Amino acid sequence: MFKFNEKYFNGPENKNDLEKKIFKMILTLAVVISTVNIILNLALGLNFFTNLRWFFMLFISIFMMKSIQKDLIKFSYLKLSFYLIIIFFFLPLAWFQSGGSSNNVISYMFLLLISLTFLFKKPKLRNRLVLALLTVFVLIFTLEYFYPELLTEYSQQVQFTVKLVQTPIILTASYLLLLQFAEAYNHEKSKLGLSTKKLQMLNEKLKYIANRDPLTKKFNRRAFDQEIQKIFTNKLYLKMDIALILFDIDNFKDINDNYGHDIGDQVLIRLADELENTMPEDSLISRWGGDELAVICYKSEIETQKYLDDYYDNIKKISTEMNLKITVSAGMSRLKKGDRVNKLFKRVDDILYKSKEKGKNRYTVA
Numbered sequence: 176m177f178k179f180n181e182k183y184f185n186g187p188e189n190k191n192d193l194e195k196k197i198f199k200m201i202l203t204l205a206v207v208i209s210t211v212n213i214i215l216n217l218a219l220g221l222n223f224f225t226n227l228r229w230f231f232m233l234f235i236s237i238f239m240m241k242s243i244q245k246d247l248i249k250f251s252y253l254k255l256s257f258y259l260i261i262i263f264f265f266l267p268l269a270w271f272q273s274g275g276s277s278n279n280v281i282s283y284m285f286l287l288l289i290s291l292t293f294l295f296k297k298p299k300l301r302n303r304l305v306l307a308l309l310t311v312f313v314l315i316f317t318l319e320y321f322y323p324e325l326l327t328e329y330s331q332q333v334q335f336t337v338k339l340v341q342t343p344i345i346l347t348a349s350y351l352l353l354l355q356f357a358e359a360y361n362h363e364k365s366k367l368g369l370s371t372k373k374l375q376m377l378n379e380k381l382k383y384i385a386n387r388d389p390l391t392k393k394f395n396r397r398a399f400d401q402e403i404q405k406i407f408t409n410k411l412y413l414k415m416d417i418a419l420i421l422f423d424i425d426n427f428k429d430i431n432d433n434y435g436h437d438i439g440d441q442v443l444i445r446l447a448d449e450l451e452n453t454m455p456e457d458s459l460i461s462r463w464g465g466d467e468l469a470v471i472c473y474k475s476e477i478e479t480q481k482y483l484d485d486y487y488d489n490i491k492k493i494s495t496e497m498n499l500k501i502t503v504s505a506g507m508s509r510l511k512k513g514d515r516v517n518k519l520f521k522r523v524d525d526i527l528y529k530s531k532e533k534g535k536n537r538y539t540v541a
Contacts, residue, residue: 191250193362194294195243197355198254201290202236202243204348208341209233215340219333228268235260254294261287262308267315275319275326279338282345284312289352293359388462390440391447399461399469403516406471412510416475419510419519420483421527422446425502425535427466434499442501445493453486476509476540483507483538502536 209229216226239257242248248256270280287308295301318325329337386398394402403419406412424430424446431439447468451460454470463469472479483505494501506527510519526541533539 193359194254195250197290197293197352197359198250198257199240199243200351200355201294202240202257204351205232205236206240208344208348209236211340211344215337219336221333225272225327228265228272231268232265255300258287258291258304259307262304262311266308266311270315270319271325272327273337274329274334275323276316277334279341279345282342284308286345286348286352289349289356293356391444391462393447393451393468394459394461396461396463399459399463399471402459402471406510407514407516412514413512415473416478417510418472418474418476418479418507419523420470420472420479420505420507420538421463421520421523422450422468422470422503422505423527423531424466424468425504425531426500430499430501438497438499442497442499445497446490446501446503449489449493450486453489454482476507479507479509480540487536487538504530504535505538506530506541507538508541 209232212229213226213233216229235257239253242253243250266280266284269283270278273280288305291301291304291308295304386394386401388395406417411417424442427439427442430442443462443466447460447462450468450470454460454472455474457473459471461469461471472482474482487503490501490503504527506523506525506529508519508523508526522541526539530537530539
């Protein structure tokens, strides 16, 4: 009956596209950082060997961006290859070429940790990469301590200039990465809220269909049985006035035979609608059977009879409007102490047939 839209129930939409977007941004940042550092090193008069790592990073980043655009290599392999190169080749080289722990390489490690957390969803792989990063850091830090001669030394002025340029770049890159993660989180949160709302709406719609008669749109026998069962389970009839009314349309078969089932359906709909318009708002109006209607009215017996009198007057108007002889027989009884469901319905059903025996077009109270 319903066609569910799978995009609301299959988890994050275009998850791989989002990861590609983040990875492309990381590669773009790598290109920018590499280019800025190459220009800076040339301006400071540093030798070509100092720029070797940045040329390598520039080449790798551009190559991977092209690979993603042309779909040359599987995306998961590209990601993994990039971070393995960074961890095992670029970081050690950059560490010793840039002066060791006095440089900005540690800041770049934080960038790596941030991006690793988002781009690698599988815990085992992510944890292994983080462990590899920490291991490499401990190793190069230890080598620096025992073999300081491995480090390339720079003057304080050069270190100051490099840090002055690189630090804002690193902070900006960190901000942009975190901003992307925040937007991705808010996007998924918004989608989850939308999915939840749509699921609630679908549940409400299913609940409505499950409890409604498709012709009259009033409650069906199932919903009626649930309500009456709740009344007896909670013994509500001992705390408040409740009346049960059963209606049966007189000579309904003759209406169907003489005027057609479409007219018969219209009679049912009009009588059910009029019940809803006439009875108190908190009443439960139900199509009990083929040509039978049932009402649970939360009023006293005397008050309920007043509503029934109005309903019978309105049936005359419906009969005139439809140019048909439409009459209804009914039985009404308040719920009494000691009642059971079967006992109550037998009593009301019996008095309904008394109305029929007395000539129809009336209600009887017991």
